[in-house]
């Protein structure tokens with residue numbers, strides 16, 4: 399029996415309400431053809447356009463499903479995943495349209511500070527710790543009842559000058575790592591679902607990267623870091639996180655060796671993060687991806703996709719390129735869905751407006767699920783669709799019109815002009831305004847009851863029963879992450895400097 403999907407769906411049935419309350423975003427609506435997904439129960443369902451704040455009635459056994467309204471996190475939860483999330487940071491918090499989507503826990507159930515928890519911003523000079531910015535990210539997550547993935551501790555980039563210039567000995571660098579981790583992890587104790595303890599320790603050929611850590615300590619910097627993190631927060635899941643380990647190559651094998659190495663030294667590693675910085679047309683198949691994940695879960699590890707984006711190699715993308723991107727996103731997310739022990743997916747910014755890709759790889763980009771106008775792309779619909787299909791158990795027999803081959807799980811039919819009315823309430827007590835989605839909608843047959851009620855509860859909290867059987871000793875730890883029970887305050891200045899002063903690093907992906 400896979401995950402807790404069936405129990406979860408039973409729970410949804412039990413809490414069913416007569417309405418599917420949908421929300422949407424102004425920027426999502428008319429400009430996103432094929433976006434809303436309605437059921438085969440007839441065009442009347444949910445088509446009362448223009449009535450502000452109304453709900454979409456489930457008038458028969460099936461109802462209109464708006465994949466934007468349901469949101470990726472809610473769909474992921476329906477599959478037994480713990481989260482679908484995004485990176486974000488304080489330098490973007492004054493973009494209200496952008497934040498409206500970040501703040502939607504149906505869309506994103508976990509946030510990751512894109513830069514502000516890194517070593518340079520948190521300890522710019524030795525023993526001087528600065529937490530105002532990451533505290534603000536945590537406060538936003540707490541207010542939204544979202545979890546927090548914490549990122550990152552021992553990494554060769556975004557280091558303060560004192561780390562890169564001090565003439566370290568083994569003893570002094572060990573002490574510096576331990577002090578950094580004790581303070582940073584200690585500050586966020588109880589707030590983090592997981593920590594990326596060591597990030598990107600490997601070269602692409604699988605050898606160790608020549609960082610100040612490796613040069614001074616050899617591989618000992620790995621167990622030193624994991625032991626310090628375990629001591630500072632016994633309940634946070636501790637991850638090794640890297641890119642280009644998705645292809646089952648030497649680097650993949652080296653990542654597995656890192657887990658064994660740390661454990662042999664008495665350290666605790668709970669998970670491996672697959673960053674998932676992919677390129678269109680160069681992404682493993684869903685089956686290949688799940689096979690790689692299983693190599694890790696076989697070691698009693700959880701895995702997650704931690705920084706997903708799929709970049710286009712030429713811009714602007716053609717419809718064919720967008721279809722390829724949709725397929726690639728589905729390979730990644732589907733690969734996770736197919737593996738018990740893959741706990742969730744995080745995108746590295748959800749919109750092209752703020753993606754790191756174009757400045758690092760000029761001429762490439764358009765890598766996110768939403769474009770720079772915050773309009774969801776075919777890749778969004780594809781990911782939402784594959785999550786919906788898996789959750790409902792609809793036979794994987796059809797493709798979604800307009801998105802391309804490779805998407806299964808729906809009985810697709812096109813409808814020319816149906817529109818869905820979005821509710822003005824995001825089920826978190828927050829008024830998010832009402833919009834009307836219209837245009838050429840893709841239709842799908844989705845049993846309504848399996849989604850009804852999914853808006854209730856606390857998607858940002860981790861029920862102990864949802865924690866994968868393959869994860870290690872920390873069951874239930876995440877439940878404290880969204881409750882705001884830690885000592886982290888909410889009063890920070892408006893400083894928008896996330897410490898992102900070291901960008902455009904010298905390594906490639």
Ligand code: 9MR
Pocket residue numbers: 512513555556597673705754898900901902903
């Ligand atoms: O997205 C981050 C970007 O804003 C920073 O300039 C960059 C600095 O190196 O780091 C980016 O995030 C990286 C993440 O922390 C680790 N994996 C690779 C990500 C993209 O470079």
